[in-house]
C-alpha cells in the first residue's frame with residue numbers, strides 16, 4: 001500500500017570496517033565476532049571479517065577505528081505531536097536531539113499532547129491517520145517515528161478498528177489516557193485492535209497529570225495489551241506486589257521508562273530475570289512529558305539497568321534494540337542480514353573508568369556517540385549531546 005512505502009533512500013553500498021566491538025542486539029548472542037558490516041540499499045547484506053565479505057564498489061566507507069557498533073536504539077514510548085516540535089515543553093528539534101542520543105526509531109504511545117486533541121470518534125481517528133501519514137513522510141533527522149496511535153474512547157465500535165487498520169494505523173495509544181479505564185471495555189477493544197493487526201499498550205500506574213487516572217494490575221491483566229506500558233509508572237508506579245503480579249500473570253512486553261520510578265524499574269528487571277524473562281524487557285523514555293524531554297534517556301536507562309541492576313552492558317543494549325524490535329515486529333534492532341542498516345557507533349567516554357565501553361557503562365557512565373546511521377546513510381557524526389568519545393569513527397570515502 002502506498003502509505004506503507006518507506007522514504008526513498010537511493011541505491012548505495014555502505015561498508016563499516018575496523019569495528020572493535022559489535023553488539024548484535026540479540027540476548028542469546030549479544031556480541032558478534034566480526035569487524036565489518038556491509039549494507040546495500042539500506043539493508044544489512046553481510047557481517048563478518050573484512051577478508052571474508054565483499055566490500056567492492058562501496059559508495060560510503062566508514063572506518064570505525066576500533067569503536068563499538070550497535071543497532072540503532074529504539075525508544076518504545078514517545079509522545080510526538082507534529083513534525084519535530086512538541087508543545088509539552090515547547091521544544092523544537094527534540095527528535096533530532098534524540099538521534100544524537102543514538103535513537104533511530106521511536107514508537108508513539110499516543111499523540112496526546114496535540115493542542116485541542118479531539119476525543120470524539122471521527123476526530124480521534126482522523127488525527128491518528130494524520131499522525132501516521134505525516135511522520136511516515138517526514139523523518140526528522142532521518143529518525144523513523146512510528147506514530148498514529150489513537151487513544152481509545154468508550155464510543156468506539158469494532159468497525160472503527162477495522163477502518164483504522166485499513167488506513168494504515170498500526171498502534172494504539174496508551175489505554176487509560178482516554179475514556180476507557182475499565183478492564184472489560186479495554187479487553188474488548190484491545191481484542192478488536194489485535195484482530196486487525198494493531199498493536200496495543202497501556203498506561204500502568206497512577207495518574208500522570210491531573211485528569212488521568214489509576215490503572216492497577218487488575219485492569220492491566222484484563223486488558224491484555226501487547227506491551228505493559230511503563231510498568232515502572234509514568235510517573236507513579238504500582239506497589240511491588242502488583243508489579244510482580246503483572247510480570248507473573250502475563251507474557252507481554254514489560255516496558256521500563258526513563259520518566260518513571262527508577263526503583264520500580266530495577267524491581268521489574270530483577271523479577272523478570274528471576275523468571276528467565278529478560279526477553280520481555282523493553283525501554284522507552286515516555287517523553288516529552290512533565291519530567292521533560294531526554295535526548296539521552298535511552299542511554300541513561302541502559303546505564304541505570306546495567307550499573308544498578310547488575311546486568312552486563314551488552315545485555316542492557318538488547319533491551320533497547322533486539323527485544324523491542326521482536327516485540328514490536330520492527331525490521332531494525334538487530335545486526336542481522338536483511339535488517340535495516342540502522343546503527344549507532346560509539347566508544348567509551350573520555351576519562352570514564354573501566355577498561356572498555358562495556359565496563360564503563362556497567363559503572364554507570366554513558367558512552368560517547370561518534371556516528372549514527374539510518375537506512376545505510378550517515379545521519380550524524382560526533383554527538384552534540386553525549387560526553388565525547390575516546391575514539392570516533394570517520395568517513396574515509398563517499399561517492
Ligand SMILES: [Zn+2]
Pocket residue numbers: 174202203204208229230234
Ligand atoms: Zn502513560
